[in-house]
Amino acid sequence: MISPFTHRVVEIIKSIPKGKVTTYGIIADYANNRLGARQVARILHSSSQKYHLPWHRVVNKQARISLKAGEGYELQRQLLEQEGVVFDENNRIDFDRFLWWPNQAGVRKTKKEK
DNA sequence: CAACTGACGATAG
């Protein structure tokens, strides 16, 4: 049996559209655990396979892949690029174009540019 | 059941 939190996380991840990404923190936030980003990662690790989750669409808040080279980094990047996600010279993703939020409707436009 | 482990994040230096 899985916890409600886990279930919620799974549902959110399953709904991430192709070609988009989101972060651990955002998922945790919408799963009612603002500070539980770590658990999201743990859940992904243990449940991505049994629930067929698009785990590669989840990155950290620095807009980078969290995995280390040789431990999945290349695979994740490859999968994302195949969906159209672009990485810049710093290996970061342009959140302005690819970040997705669970509630879609309330997407905050970071309007402040400095 | 207790202890350990983290695909993270924020903060501080």
Place this chain on the structure above:
DNA sequence: CCTATCGCCAGTT
């Protein structure tokens, strides 16, 4: 840019 520390707590041992 970097490292270190703390908080969070599901899953694993």
